[in-house]
Amino acid sequence: MIPARRAGVDVGGTKCLGVVLDEHDRVVAEAQVPTPKGADAVIDAVVEVVEQLGGHDTLGIGAPGLVTRSGVLRAAPNLVDVQEFAVAALVGARLGERVEVDNDATCAAVAEWRLGAARGLDDFVMVTLGTGVGGGVVAGGRLVRGANGFCGEIGHMVVDPDGPPCPCGGHGCWERYASGAGLGWLGRRAVADGRLARSVELAGGDVAAVRGEEVRTAALEGDTDALAVVDEFARWVALGLANITNLIDPKAFVLGGGLAASPELYLPPIRNWFGRLLYSPHLRPHPELRFAELGPRAGAVGAALLHDVH
Amino acid sequence: MIPARRAGVDVGGTKCLGVVLDEHDRVVAEAQVPTPKGADAVIDAVVEVVEQLGGHDTLGIGAPGLVTRSGVLRAAPNLVDVQEFAVAALVGARLGERVEVDNDATCAAVAEWRLGAARGLDDFVMVTLGTGVGGGVVAGGRLVRGANGFCGEIGHMVVDPDGPPCPCGGHGCWERYASGAGLGWLGRRAVADGRLARSVELAGGDVAAVRGEEVRTAALEGDTDALAVVDEFARWVALGLANITNLIDPKAFVLGGGLAASPELYLPPIRNWFGRLLYSPHLRPHPELRFAELGPRAGAVGAALLHDVH
Numbered sequence: 001m002i003p004a005r006r007a008g009v010d011v012g013g014t015k016c017l018g019v020v021l022d023e024h025d026r027v028v029a030e031a032q033v034p035t036p037k038g039a040d041a042v043i044d045a046v047v048e049v050v051e052q053l054g055g056h057d058t059l060g061i062g063a064p065g066l067v068t069r070s071g072v073l074r075a076a077p078n079l080v081d082v083q084e085f086a087v088a089a090l091v092g093a094r095l096g097e098r099v100e101v102d103n104d105a106t107c108a109a110v111a112e113w114r115l116g117a118a119r120g121l122d123d124f125v126m127v128t129l130g131t132g133v134g135g136g137v138v139a140g141g142r143l144v145r146g147a148n149g150f151c152g153e154i155g156h157m158v159v160d161p162d163g164p165p166c167p168c169g170g171h172g173c174w175e176r177y178a179s180g181a182g183l184g185w186l187g188r189r190a191v192a193d194g195r196l197a198r199s200v201e202l203a204g205g206d207v208a209a210v211r212g213e214e215v216r217t218a219a220l221e222g223d224t225d226a227l228a229v230v231d232e233f234a235r236w237v238a239l240g241l242a243n244i245t246n247l248i249d250p251k252a253f254v255l256g257g258g259l260a261a262s263p264e265l266y267l268p269p270i271r272n273w274f275g276r277l278l279y280s281p282h283l284r285p286h287p288e289l290r291f292a293e294l295g296p297r298a299g300a301v302g303a304a305l306l307h308d309v310h
Numbered sequence: 311m312i313p314a315r316r317a318g319v320d321v322g323g324t325k326c327l328g329v330v331l332d333e334h335d336r337v338v339a340e341a342q343v344p345t346p347k348g349a350d351a352v353i354d355a356v357v358e359v360v361e362q363l364g365g366h367d368t369l370g371i372g373a374p375g376l377v378t379r380s381g382v383l384r385a386a387p388n389l390v391d392v393q394e395f396a397v398a399a400l401v402g403a404r405l406g407e408r409v410e411v412d413n414d415a416t417c418a419a420v421a422e423w424r425l426g427a428a429r430g431l432d433d434f435v436m437v438t439l440g441t442g443v444g445g446g447v448v449a450g451g452r453l454v455r456g457a458n459g460f461c462g463e464i465g466h467m468v469v470d471p472d473g474p475p476c477p478c479g480g481h482g483c484w485e486r487y488a489s490g491a492g493l494g495w496l497g498r499r500a501v502a503d504g505r506l507a508r509s510v511e512l513a514g515g516d517v518a519a520v521r522g523e524e525v526r527t528a529a530l531e532g533d534t535d536a537l538a539v540v541d542e543f544a545r546w547v548a549l550g551l552a553n554i555t556n557l558i559d560p561k562a563f564v565l566g567g568g569l570a571a572s573p574e575l576y577l578p579p580i581r582n583w584f585g586r587l588l589y590s591p592h593l594r595p596h597p598e599l600r601f602a603e604l605g606p607r608a609g610a611v612g613a614a615l616l617h618d619v620h
Contacts, residue, residue, distance in 0.1 A: 146559025156589040249456025279466040
C-alpha cells in the first residue's frame with residue numbers, strides 16, 4: 001500500500017527543496033531553505049524543510065555526489081565543507097525513522113520513470129545536462145544502483161584522453177564538453193578562433209565572460225556562429241549517448257537538467273549526430289531521445305519515491 | 311529443477327563448439343565442426359554438433375554479433391555471408407524445440423557468473439579481449455540484456471573521436487586499441503617510430519607483419535620496447551574499464567578472450583592504469599580485475615546456461 005504522505009528532499013548546491021507526494025503521486029506540499037555550509041548545518045536545513053512540509057510517512061533524500069548504498073555522501077563538489085557525510089544515519093537519528101538517500105540524478109531518473117518522460121519503460125538512462133553531467137540507469141525494469149551505489153557517474157566517462165583537464169583529475173571527461181560548462185568552453189574556444197561576436201557582445205564585450213548562456217541566447221536569435229557551437233556541443237552530447245547505448249542498449253534517453261529548458265534548440269542537432277554516431281544504426285531501432293517532464297522538482301519528487309524502488 | 315542435459319553451442323568464426331552440462335554443471339559431452347559459409351550451412355553445422363553431443367533437454371546458442379531478444383543475428387562481421395539470420399527460429403524448427411540465443415560475449419559472462427570467476431557476484435562486467443572487444447553485464451543480480459538484446463557492445467565505445475577509423479564506420483572505438491588487433495596496431499605504430507626491433511625480427515623482418523602476438527612474445531622475453539607498447543595497451547584497456555565503472559559501478563571485471571591467456575603480462579599494468587584513471591579512486595573500493603576461468607569453452611558453457619537466466 002502506498003503511504004499517504006511520502007516526503008522527498010533534494011539537497012542542491014544553493015537550496016534544499018522538499019515535496020510531499022500523496023498516494024496518487026500528487027505534490028501536496030512544497031518547501032525550501034537555502035543550503036548552508038558544513039554537514040551539521042545541512043542536516044539542520046533538511047530537518048527544517050521536513051518540518052515545513054508537515055507530517056510524512058516516509059522520507060527520501062537526494063544528494064549531489066557519490067552516495068553509498070547505506071546513504072553516506074562520500075564527496076560533494078557542490079556542497080561547501082561536506083565530505084564523508086552519513087546523511088541517512090544522521091537525518092534518521094534526528095527524526096527517528098529510516099531514511100533512504102541516493103544521488104540526485106538517480107532521484108531524477110526515478111521521478112521521470114514513475115511520473116514523467118520514462119513512464120512504462122524497462123530500459124532507459126536519465127542524463128542530466130546541467131553545470132555538470134549526471135545520470136541514472138533503469139535496466140530490465142529495475143533501478144540499477146551499482147555495487148557501491150555509484151551507478152550513473154557518466155559525466156566522467158573519458159571521451160578524449162588528450163582533452164581538457166577536469167577538476168576530477170582526469171582529461172577529456174564527457175562533462176567537459178556536454179554540460180553547460182562545456183558549452184561555455186566550446187564557446188570561448190570559438191571566440192579565440194575569431195568567431196562568436198554576438199555572444200561576446202551579450203557578455204558585455206568581455207571574452208572571458210562568455211558562458212553557455214550567451215551561446216544559447218545568440219543561437220536562439222539565429223546567430224550562425226553560435227549555432228555552429230551548439231552543433232559542436234550536440235555532437236559531444238550524442239557521442240556520449242552512443243557510448244552508453246553500446247554498453248546497455250536502452251530503449252530511450254531522458255535528457256534533463258538546465259539544458260533541457262531549450263529542447264527546440266538542442267534536440268534536432270543532438271538527434272542528427274546521435275543517428276550518425278550510433279553503432280550499426282541501420283540494424284537497430286534508435287533509442288528515443290526524450291526531454292524530462294518534471295523540471296526542477298524532479299530530484300525532490302524522485303527522493304520521495306526512493307522507498308518504493310530501493 | 312535443473313535438466314539432466316543442457317546443451318550449448320558457440321558459433322564462432324572458425325568453428326562451432328558444443329558442450330552438454332549435466333545437473334551438476336559438469337561438461338559431460340563436447341563436439342565441434344568447422345563453421346561453414348552461409349546461413350543455411352551454419353544451421354546444418356549447428357544441428358550436426360547437437361547430434362554429435364547425444365541427447366539433450368534444453369539448447370542454447372551463442373553467436374557473434376548483434377543478437378535480438380528473439381534470437382535473430384542481425385549482423386555478424388566474423389561469419390561469412392550471414393545477416394538477418396533467425397537462428398533461434400531456424401534451429402528451433404529443425405529440432406522441434408525452443409532454442410535460446412544470445413551474443414557470444416554475453417554467453418561467456420553467464421558462464422563465468424555461474425561457474426567461473428564471477429561466481430556469487432551481483433554486479434560485474436565480462437570483457438572479452440580478443441580480435442575485437444565484447445562484453446556482458448550483470449547488474450543487481452540479473453543479466454542485463456538491453457531493450458533490443460544488444461547490451462555489451464562495449465568494443466565500439468568511442469574513446470577518441472580523432473582516433474583511427476573502425477570498420478564499423480566510427481573513429482577511435484575502444485577495440486581499435488584494447489584488442490589483439492589494437493595491440494598489433496600500437497606495435498606497428500611503435501615500429502614506425504623506430505622502436506620494437508625484436509618484434510620486427512619475430513615477424514620475419516616484415517614490419518607490416520607485426521601483430522599483437524609478436525609484441526606479446528617480445529614482451530615476455532623482457533624486451534623493453536615491447537613492454538612499453540604493452541603498457542600503452544594496458545592504459546587503453548584501463549581507460550575503457552574506468553568508463554564502464556562510471557556508468558554502472560560493477561564490483562568486478564572479468565577479463566576473457568585470447569589476451570586472457572597471459573594475465574601475468576597484462577594484469578599488472580592494467581591494474582596500475584586502472585587505479586589512476588578511475589574517477590575518485592580514493593573514495594571507493596576499486597572494482598576487482600579478475601581473469602576468466604573457463605577458457606575457450608566459456609561461450610558454449612554459457613549458451614548451455616541461457617535457459618536458466620533468460
